[in-house]
Structures are given as structure tokens and as C-alpha cells.
Amino acid sequence: MHGMTTFADQPLENQIAEWRTYLRRRKALHGSDVEELEGHLRDQLAALVDAGLSGDEAFLIAVKRMGSLDVLSREFARAHSERLWKQLVMAPELEATQSGRDEVVIVLILAVAAAVAVKAPTLFGHPINTNDNFPLFYGRNASLFAFPPLAIYFMWKRGSSVVKGVWVALAFASGAVLANVFPFAEMSDTEVLTMMHLPIALWLAVGVAYVQGRWFDDNGRMNFVRFSGELAIYYLLIALGGFVVILFTFMMFRAIGTNPDWFVLGWLLPCGAAGAVLIGSWLVEAKQSVIENMAPVLTKLFTPLFTLLLLAFLVTMAWTGSPINVKREVLIGFDLLLAVVVGLVLYAASARDAQAPPGFFDGLQLLLVVSALVVDGVALWAIAARTSEFGFSANRVAALGENIVLLVNLTWSAWLYARFLRHRSSFVALERWQMAYLPVFSVWAALVVAVFPPLFGYR
Amino acid sequence: MNVSKDLVAASTTPLLLAILAEGDSYGYAIIKRVAELSGGHLEWTDGMLYPVLHRLERQGYVAAKWHASESGRKRKYYRITKEGRAELAAQRQQWKAVDGTLRGIWMQACTV
Numbered sequence: 001m002h003g004m005t006t007f008a009d010q011p012l013e014n015q016i017a018e019w020r021t022y023l024r025r026r027k028a029l030h031g032s033d034v035e036e037l038e039g040h041l042r043d044q045l046a047a048l049v050d051a052g053l054s055g056d057e058a059f060l061i062a063v064k065r066m067g068s069l070d071v072l073s074r075e076f077a078r079a080h081s082e083r084l085w086k087q088l089v090m091a092p093e094l095e096a097t098q099s100g101r102d103e104v105v106i107v108l109i110l111a112v113a114a115a116v117a118v119k120a121p122t123l124f125g126h127p128i129n130t131n132d133n134f135p136l137f138y139g140r141n142a143s144l145f146a147f148p149p150l151a152i153y154f155m156w157k158r159g160s161s162v163v164k165g166v167w168v169a170l171a172f173a174s175g176a177v178l179a180n181v182f183p184f185a186e187m188s189d190t191e192v193l194t195m196m197h198l199p200i201a202l203w204l205a206v207g208v209a210y211v212q213g214r215w216f217d218d219n220g221r222m223n224f225v226r227f228s229g230e231l232a233i234y235y236l237l238i239a240l241g242g243f244v245v246i247l248f249t250f251m252m253f254r255a256i257g258t259n260p261d262w263f264v265l266g267w268l269l270p271c272g273a274a275g276a277v278l279i280g281s282w283l284v285e286a287k288q289s290v291i292e293n294m295a296p297v298l299t300k301l302f303t304p305l306f307t308l309l310l311l312a313f314l315v316t317m318a319w320t321g322s323p324i325n326v327k328r329e330v331l332i333g334f335d336l337l338l339a340v341v342v343g344l345v346l347y348a349a350s351a352r353d354a355q356a357p358p359g360f361f362d363g364l365q366l367l368l369v370v371s372a373l374v375v376d377g378v379a380l381w382a383i384a385a386r387t388s389e390f391g392f393s394a395n396r397v398a399a400l401g402e403n404i405v406l407l408v409n410l411t412w413s414a415w416l417y418a419r420f421l422r423h424r425s426s427f428v429a430l431e432r433w434q435m436a437y438l439p440v441f442s443v444w445a446a447l448v449v450a451v452f453p454p455l456f457g458y459r
Numbered sequence: 460m461n462v463s464k465d466l467v468a469a470s471t472t473p474l475l476l477a478i479l480a481e482g483d484s485y486g487y488a489i490i491k492r493v494a495e496l497s498g499g500h501l502e503w504t505d506g507m508l509y510p511v512l513h514r515l516e517r518q519g520y521v522a523a524k525w526h527a528s529e530s531g532r533k534r535k536y537y538r539i540t541k542e543g544r545a546e547l548a549a550q551r552q553q554w555k556a557v558d559g560t561l562r563g564i565w566m567q568a569c570t571v
Contacts, residue, residue, distance in 0.1 A: 006530075006532070032525075032535075033509065033513075035533070036486065036509060036535045037506065037509060039485075039486070039487070039532060039533070039534055039535070040486045040487045040490075040505060040506075040509075042532070043487035044487065044505065065504070065505045066504070066505050066506040067504030067505060067506040067507055068504075069506075071504075071507075072506040072507065072509075072510070075507060075510035075511075076509070076510050076513070078510065078514075079510040079511075079513045079514040079517065080513065080517075
């Protein structure tokens with residue numbers, strides 16, 4: 001009887017099958033490892049059944065002898081450390097399953113759709129002329145090429161309802177109308193404002209598609225924040241790679257006397273930029289649970305640096321007594337500074353265990369926020385003192401509005417941080433505040449897109 | 460008597476290489492051979508054998524090949540390589556040194 005390794009005992013075969021599926025879920029174990037271990041289990045079972053045990057008893061003993069699967073897969077991971085690295089690119093199970101393959105196909109189709117969307121306006125009299133200035137039509141509509149396919153991807157992946165789909169589509173449609181219906185003047189500031197604010201407004205629609213009905217669950221929104229950070233990093237990496245490709249394209253084709261301008265600027269760059277949004281998002285989704293996310297790591301790195309920078313700035317200003325030189329668009333610089341600080345607070349919160357007691361890093365965060373507030377306060381003071389010289393242009397009102405939006409966020413964050421550090425409240429309060437505030441950014445951006453052009457006469 | 464975990468871990472590589480030096484074998488048969496040789500003193504968790512075998516394979520001490528067994532199911536057989544034999548010889552020297560040292564002091568303890 002020895003050597004027989006399939007069993008007539010059907011319940012025993014079922015148990016083996018179940019054990020096998022359980023093993024397959026382990027990322028450190030590959031198909032052939034599972035097969036080898038199953039062979040061992042069957043040999044063991046055959047010996048035990050031969051010795052007179054029932055199928056159930058034999059299974060119990062054989063599985064017990066195999067040892068803890070957690071320990072086993074850890075040992076496998078150690079023996080094959082490269083497998084963990086491979087997962088950075090792609091989880092093996094994702095490749096193997098049908099839905100994983102479907103997802104790759106869908107993402108590729110949507111990426112191509114985004115790229116085609118970029119070229120479609122050419123047919124309606126909006127060519128990308130490589131000898132011209134930056135085509136503002138594409139600037140205004142940039143987010144409308146890549147974001148709708150991205151929203152479709154998430155709704156497909158999470159199984160959206162039709163009603164939800166209609167709402168998201170409505171958001172994009174109104175974005176498209178607002179970007180194209182206004183008669184902007186030549187060199188108009190409000191047109192540039194639309195260009196910068198429409199993506200921020202529409203990112204909310206992508207978020208709604210991403211969280212899929214969990215918008216009012218803070219965890220859902222926090223996941224979207226994490227996703228956004230990771231996507232930004234992936235996009236940057238892809239862009240760097242794309243830049244290298246472009247350099248080589250120029251170098252090689254010019255070497256043979258052909259100018260590839262029309263292809264690089266008219267096709268490669270715009271289509272690649274749109275498609276990369278989809279590819280980057282898919283990569284973030286695919287490797288989600290595999291490693292620690294990058295955005296929180298960068299936050300940990302840059303929080304001390306920015307704190308030092310702000311403190312050094314304040315000390316220098318106090319020491320030399322020189323006031324802020326209020327140039328034309330100095331406010332925009334300070335807006336960006338506040339935005340960076342909000343980002344640091346947001347991503348620090350996204351990686352923090354909300355239950356953990358206050359620590360050194362939380363104190364550092366408070367110091368960062370407070371010094372940013374002081375710096376911004378000084379800047380606002382300098383600007384307010386000379387507001388009569390400047391008047392209220394569209395740019396200045398937008399910059400001022402942004403400053404207020406960010407200032408409110410940071411002031412309340414500082415208050416909540418201080419309370420948390422003094423054990424007056426939990427970290428969850430701060431997290432909840434940040435999550436509740438997210439739509440404010442998009443709503444303000446939508447306001448700029450919808451109201452500013454007519455308000456300032458399209459100039 | 461159960462041999463401590465550290466000692467089991469330390470003896471795993473030479474033991475596996477020595478068993479494979481007797482002839483090609485596969486996981487289950489190796490476990491049985493270990494139990495036979497040690498009289499049950501060396502307790503291995505069955506599953507843990509495989510990561511160790513895979514590590515030896517990566518180090519080049521053993522080579523593996525899938526063969527059909529007599530029952531028709533495929534089985535992964537392991538074979539010791541030239542490097543594996545060299546490693547086995549080296550480890551054997553080390554164990555001899557340890558064994559000799561301990562023997563020396565224990566013999567003294569008996570005679571004093």
C-alpha cells in the first residue's frame with residue numbers, strides 16, 4: 001500500500017484541497033513549493049492510514065507535524081528573499097488569478113483611452129502645434145483626459161452602482177463645461193486659475209469613485225489620501241523614466257538627421273502623461289499591502305527639515321529685522337509653503353497609529369505647524385499693510401482665499417495637536433478634522449473655476 | 460531526551476548533506492531517515508525541512524529535480540553536488556573538533 005498518494009476517502013481529499021488553497025494564499029510560497037509540501041502531506045497521510053488511523057485522525061496528525069504555517073512561510077520568505085522584492089512590482093497571486101488578468105486588460109484599455117482622449121480634440125480644431133506657445137486649451141482640460149478613465153477604473157474595480165456613476169459623470173461634465181464655456185481674454189489670469197484649480201476640484205470626484213460609498217467613513221477617505229500620495233510618487237518616477245526616453249529619442253533621431261519634435265511633443269509627451277495616471281494608479285493598487293508606503297516615510301524625513309527651515313527663517317528675520325519684501329506674487333509662495341505643511345500633517349496622520357500615545361514626533365509636528373502659522377502671519381501682515389498699492393486682482397483674491405483655507409486647517413490642527421500632547425483628547429480628533437476638511441480644498445477650487453472668470457470679467 | 464532547538468538547527472545542514480550523500484532522496488524520505496538515525500531524539504517540524512532544502516539549493520550544495528514517483532505523482536528529488544560534498548567534509552571537521560573538545564573534558568571529569 002505504501003506509495004499510494006491519492007485517497008479513495010473523499011472527505012480526506014476535500015480536507016487536503018482546503019489545506020492547499022490555504023497554503024496558496026501565502027505570498028512567500030510559490031506553486032511548486034505548495035506541490036512539494038502537499039506531496040509530503042500525502043506521503044505522511046498514507047503512512048498513517050496504513051498504520052490503521054482513520055482519515056480524520058491521520059489528517060490532524062499530518063498537519064500538526066507540518067508545523068505552523070506562519071513560521072513556515074516566514075522561513076520560506078527568508079530562504080527566497082527575492083520573492084518579497086518581486087512583490088514590489090507585482091503580487092504573484094495578482095498575476096495568476098483571472099480577475100488580476102482582467103484588471104491588467106482593463107487598465108491598459110483605459111490608459112489607451114486616456115491617451116486617445118488627449119488626441120481627440122485635434123479632430124475638432126485644437127491641434128497641438130509644436131511651434132506654438134503652450135496650448136491653453138489642453139491646460140484647462142488636462143484633468144478631463146485622465147481623471148474620468150481613472151474614475152471608471154475604480155468604479156469597475158469596486159463594483160459601483162449606476163446612480164453613483166451618474167453623479168461622478170455629472171461632476172466631470174460640469175467640469176468640462178466650465179473649462180470651455182467662458183470667453184477668456186488673451187493672456188487671461190482667470191484662465192490660468194482655471195487650469196490650476198480644475199484638477200483639484202475634480203480630484204474629489206475621483207475620490208468619490210475610489211472610496212465607493214465609504215465617503216463618510218474616515219477610513220475610506222484616509223485610504224484615498226494614502227492612495228493620492230503614493231500615486232504622486234509613482235507618477236514622478238514614471239515621469240523621470242519618460243524624460244529619459246524623450247532625451248534618447250531626441251539624441252538618436254537627430255543623429256540620423258530627423259527631427260522628432262512633432263512626435264515627442266505632439267504624441268509621446270501628452271499621451272504618455274495621460275496614460276501614466278492610469279498605470280501609476282494600477283501600480284499603487286497592485287502593491288498596496290506589500291510594503292510600507294513611501295509617502296509616510298518621506299513625511300518622517302521632511303518634517304524635521306521643514307521645521308528647521310521655518311525656525312531658521314524666523315530667527316534670521318528677528319535677528320536682522322528685515323521685513324518681508326512684498327513682491328507681486330509673494331503670497332503664492334507662502335500658500336505653497338502652507339500646502340506643504342498641510343501635506344506633512346496629513347501624511348504623518350495617515351501613517352500614525354491613532355491609538356499610540358503622544359511622542360516626540362507629535363511634538364515636532366506641532367512645532368512645524370506653529371512655526372508655519374507664525375511665518376504665514378508675518379507674511380499676511382506685510383501684505384495687508386500694502387494692500388492699497390496692489391488692489392484686488394483675480395490672482396490675489398485666489399491666493400488670499402487659499403491662504404485662508406490653509407490657515408484655518410492648520411490653526412485648528414495646531415489646537416488639536418496641543419490638546420493631544422497634553423492628553424486632553426485623542427489623536428483620532430485630529431485625524432477626523434483633517435478628513436472632514438478634505439472636501440473644503442476641492443470646493444474652494446470649484447468655486448475659483450466656476451465663479452472667478454465671470455467675476456473678474458474673464459481677464 | 461530532546462535535543463535543544465539551537466543544536467537541532469546547527470546540525471541540520473550537515474545531517475541533510477550526509478543523508479543526501481548516501482543517495483538521492485525526497486523530503487518525506489529524508490524526514491523518516493532522520494527519525495531512524497536519531498532514534499527520535501532529533502525532533503523536526505516536517506514543514507521546516509523544505510525551506511532548509513531550498514536554501515541549500517540556492518547555496519549550490521544540493522540540486523533538485525522533479526521526477527514522477529512510483530505512484531505517478533510528481534516528486535522533487537534532491538541530490539548532493541560537488542560543492543555540497545566539500546561543505547559536508549568541512550562541517551564534519553568542525554563537528555569533530557567540537558566533539559573532541561567536549562570528549563576531552565568529559566573524559567577528564569571521569570578519571571579525576
